[in-house]
Each structure stands twice: as C-alpha cells, then as structure tokens.
Amino acid sequence: MKRREFIVHLISEISSFVLQDQPRKMVISLHQEADGIHLALIDDRPRTDAEIKDIERSLNASRRPELAGYYGEMAGHDLLGSSRLNLVGWQIKHADVIKTPEGGIMLNLWIGGEGFEYSKFTIDPDK
Secondary structure (H helix, E strand, C coil): CCHHHHHHHHHHHHHHHHHCCCCCCEEEEEEEECCEEEEEEEECCCCCHHHHHHHHHHHCCCCCHHHHHHHHHHCCCCCCHHHHHHHHHCCCCEEEEEECCCCCEEEEEEEECCCCCHHHCCCCCCC
8 A cells, every 4th residue: 555545544443433422623734754654633521531542452453464454444333332442553663642631532653664753743732
C-alpha cells in the first residue's frame, strides 16, 4: 500500500471511530517526515477513564505489519469500536490517549520504522 493511501485509510478509520459518538468538534493534525508520521485527533466528547483505557489498549495492540494488505481491504467497512481500533493499532508504532482539559480526548498515533522516535512528534494538549 502506498504511503498516501495508507494515511488516507488511517485517517478514515480513526475519524470514523470518533464520529460514531457524534462529537460537536473534531480536529485532525498530520505531521509527516521522511522516517515517520504523527497523526493527532482531538474531540470534545467526554469519556470515562475506563473508556480511555480501552481505546488505548486497542490502539496499542501488537503491531502486525503483515496485515497491511488486509487492513487496506477492510478500511471503510462498518466495523465497530475496538475492531476498528485494532485494525489501526496493528499498523502503528505507538499510541497515546489523553484526556483534554475541555473534557474530550486527544489521540496521538505514531507510524514509522525502528529508528523513528515518536517522542519528537508530539502536540501538548495543555498548550
């Protein structure tokens, strides 16, 4: 799968997950470098600590790069909750889920090779 197609699928899946809860606001930020990508998504729908933990657990599922082709075929299908997030989690290097001061969440997704340092690509939700 080409990089642009992968990014489009990733944005589609993560935004579909967030939109199923009908937030009033959703912001998507993409930062690309030659060796990696940082995708951040912020919404305004309040979630419990348990929901946040479940989202983070799904997004940090074991990495499964061999499923990249399968992921591309499944993107856009009507998957629910953690099934959709597991597809995303298989493709990314790391994910954080942070409760924002406004009450919503911020999802940080990093994609890159072994040398990619995700800590260099971070948006601070408190600023």
